[in-house]
Amino acid sequence: MSLRVEHIALAVADLQAAVEHYATVWGIEVEHRERVEDQGVEEAMLPIGGPYLQLLGSTDPESPVGRFLAKRGEGLHHIAYEVDDLEATLADLKAKGVPLIDEAPRVGGRGHMVAFVHPKGNHGLLVELIQRPSGQ
Ligand code: CO
Numbered sequence: 001m002s003l004r005v006e007h008i009a010l011a012v013a014d015l016q017a018a019v020e021h022y023a024t025v026w027g028i029e030v031e032h033r034e035r036v037e038d039q040g041v042e043e044a045m046l047p048i049g050g051p052y053l054q055l056l057g058s059t060d061p062e063s064p065v066g067r068f069l070a071k072r073g074e075g076l077h078h079i080a081y082e083v084d085d086l087e088a089t090l091a092d093l094k095a096k097g098v099p100l101i102d103e104a105p106r107v108g109g110r111g112h113m114v115a116f117v118h119p120k121g122n123h124g125l126l127v128e129l130i131q132r133p134s135g136q
Helices: 015-026 064-072 086-095
Strands: 004-012 032-036 041-047 052-058 075-082 113-117 127-131
Touching: 004 015, 004 064, 015 041, 015 052, 052 064, 064 075, 086 113, 086 127
Parallel strands: 004 052, 075 127
Antiparallel strands: 004 075, 032 041, 041 052, 113 127
16 A cells, blocks of 8 residues: 555644744645535645645534544644555555545545545544646
C-alpha cells in the first residue's frame, strides 16, 4: 500500500474566520473552496508545502462534521491519504477487518473519489482515502 498525505483536515466553527486567521497570521491563501452539500460541509484547501490544510466548516448541524463540532469542538478531524487504486485499497482493508464508513468510493470535493475509514479499529484516527480522477 502506497500512501501520500493529501490533506490534514481541521474542523472549524466559523470557516470564514478560520480562512482569515490563516491568511493574516500564517500568510496562507486559500487555493480552493467548495461546499459539498451531501456531506453538509464547506471546505477550504490551503497549501502547506506539499499536502493541504483543509479547513472544514459545517453547513448542517446534523452532518458528521456538525456533530463533531458540537461534541468535541474545533480540532483535528481526519487525515487524507491519496492512493493509486481506491477500490483495491478498500478491499484490502476490509479483508483485514478494518471497519469502513464507506464500503465503496463516492465523489468528494474537487471531483475526487473518496472513502472514509472508521476511527474505531484504527486507533482513533478517521482516515479519508482519495483517488484523483485520471489525468489530474
Ligand atoms: Co478531507
